[in-house]
Amino acid sequence: MEQGAATRQALLDAAAALIAETGWCAVTTRAIAARAGVPHGAVSYHFEGKDDLLREAALSATRQALAAPLALAAQAGSVAELLSGTFAWYAAGGLSDPAVAQLLETAREAVRDNALRAPIAADLHDYRKALADLVRRDQERGALVGAVPADGVAAAIAALLDGLLLHLVLDPELDTRPAAAAVLGLLAGEPQ
Amino acid sequence: MEQGAATRQALLDAAAALIAETGWCAVTTRAIAARAGVPHGAVSYHFEGKDDLLREAALSATRQALAAPLALAAQAGSVAELLSGTFAWYAAGGLSDPAVAQLLETAREAVRDNALRAPIAADLHDYRKALADLVRRDQERGALVGAVPADGVAAAIAALLDGLLLHLVLDPELDTRPAAAAVLGLLAGEPQ
């Protein structure tokens, strides 16, 4: 059974990598098996079918990809620090990380597959919650405008970061510095 | 030639509709032809191939879908009006519009197809530009915090709206009202 689990995991890893590299729909069970180094018949044995394998692989990879931002939100000392770090990561080419392509592929698929959408929606919810806590802490310290609802700010920041990610993937020329300056300025409540 | 153009257009329309309904990769040349009411051989005659047809259909549909927001940005009296209108449209179920699914499908594909990505990036650029003009007008009127760069605010708003769209598609339960209140409050420079 030890060996069986290893083969299964190899298939999952190969599937996740291929989703990011070639796109969800271009992935074939044969390509997955080839990359995993197992015969393609193994797919039928270890999974219900292609959909089952891809769903599980994508969900696992997505959880892994979202762990970093979630940890950052939970550990960051301030919203400004979180935003600056994320903007810097974007600017430094973090978008070339295969995980970004994988996330986009999974998000698209999730819109059509509820078994994929629901858990991802829950993860997004957790992320917004961690962010809201951070916002609240900043507001109490006076480091962030206090007259706005913390959960709203958190939802807005989460949407902003993902939207910027999307725009950057579509237009790598986009300069994020003005946007970063504007957001940080607005959140700090700069005097007019 | 009149008839030829009509058949061609029917194929484009059918392709765009199917992209939104079934997803890019599930679209087949036969399904397109069937919906257009023409034999499947017509695809080979009027287009270079499936990729060519899908690309042209998606680009046309995307341009059409982006026309409304662009016009709104150009005609809106203020940023607050634009945002309120967009948030209201989201909340009213604008996300069930097939155009939303089509946009997401096209965006995903554009990441892998430069012939699709480049023109869409240009459209996004135009949208940000129209938005920046609106922001500048608001800043001059004093209706919007003036100490932040207008192009940055525009890029942030554009990203925010698209990011929120994405989050809402993934999680229809998400309440956008707190986010709307937060963003409008921050932009107005509410006193702390």
Next chain:
DNA sequence: TGTAGCATTGGCCATATGGACAATCCGCAA
């Protein structure tokens, strides 16, 4: 009326894909 050129049509084919399955292998306990 004839004909040239574009449009239409449906059949055909090579290919790829997902899945099923029987044969075989392997480790372990009786």
Next chain:
DNA sequence: TTGCGGATTGTCCATATGGCCAATGCTACA
């Protein structure tokens, strides 16, 4: 050693798909 159950392997098959093309239709113009 023997038997058993899970794991592995490669083959086979039904199906769908994209694209090609030859035959046919149609219309405008000479």
